[in-house]
Amino acid sequence: MSKALIVYGTRYGAATSTSEEIANTLRQKGIETQVVNAKEQKVKDIAQYDLIVVGSGIQIHRWTGEPEDFLKKHQKELAIKKLALFVCCGSATDKTKPDAAEKARRKYLEEKAAKYHLQPVALGLFGGIYNYNNVPWYAKKAMDMDRPRVAAAYKEIEPGIYDTRDHNVIYIWAEEIAKIINSNLTVHP
Numbered sequence: 001m002s003k004a005l006i007v008y009g010t011r012y013g014a015a016t017s018t019s020e021e022i023a024n025t026l027r028q029k030g031i032e033t034q035v036v037n038a039k040e041q042k043v044k045d046i047a048q049y050d051l052i053v054v055g056s057g058i059q060i061h062r063w064t065g066e067p068e069d070f071l072k073k074h075q076k077e078l079a080i081k082k083l084a085l086f087v088c089c090g091s092a093t094d095k096t097k098p099d100a101a102e103k104a105r106r107k108y109l110e111e112k113a114a115k116y117h118l119q120p121v122a123l124g125l126f127g128g129i130y131n132y133n134n135v136p137w138y139a140k141k142a143m144d145m146d147r148p149r150v151a152a153a154y155k156e157i158e159p160g161i162y163d164t165r166d167h168n169v170i171y172i173w174a175e176e177i178a179k180i181i182n183s184n185l186t187v188h189p
């Protein structure tokens, strides 16, 4: 049986539930999958995994520290493994800025892979969670101004909390990864 590891970092929870959704899809496809919150647990050895997925939420254009530390620490081994990266971020689904998603893909995913000389088999750009009950003080004004846009466009999953993700996009992405892992495709021919 193939084995996958998902390592993620989050601030508001989107990367947690996204990781779980990816894991559920991989498991449905017969792949044994472990999910690790990089803030709570350090992964020492990745030799046993056929696929590694590393993901983070984005805040002020930055990943969380721990999954990035993971990329750095395992850089050499990840370069010769099947690796997929994903981020959860507001820009992914911000329809008011036509080039926001494209810029986010480049900045948050492609540049991150390049920084560590990695060649992922897949890059996932997913929306995020806006939690107006938990806003950093420095972002309050900007987020309050943006709230009507968010409230009009996205589902309020709990009072004051909006989910901008399209969960079908996550499912399809995870299915694609499962195909790659279950095939004998060579990542770096």
Ligand SMILES: Cc1cc2nc3c(=O)[nH]c(=O)nc-3n(C[C@H](O)[C@H](O)[C@H](O)COP(=O)(O)O)c2cc1C
Binding pocket: 009, 010, 011, 012, 013, 014, 015, 016, 056, 057, 058, 059, 060, 061, 062, 088, 089, 090, 091, 092, 104, 127, 128, 129, 130, 131, 135, 136, 139
């Ligand atoms: C203070 C703050 C700053 C943010 N900065 C960005 C940003 O620079 N780019 C972006 O695309 N989304 C940004 N977002 C949206 C987050 O990416 C979104 O909340 C996402 O769910 C974060 O992932 P997490 O829930 O796993 O922490 C920001 C959100 C907050 C609250």
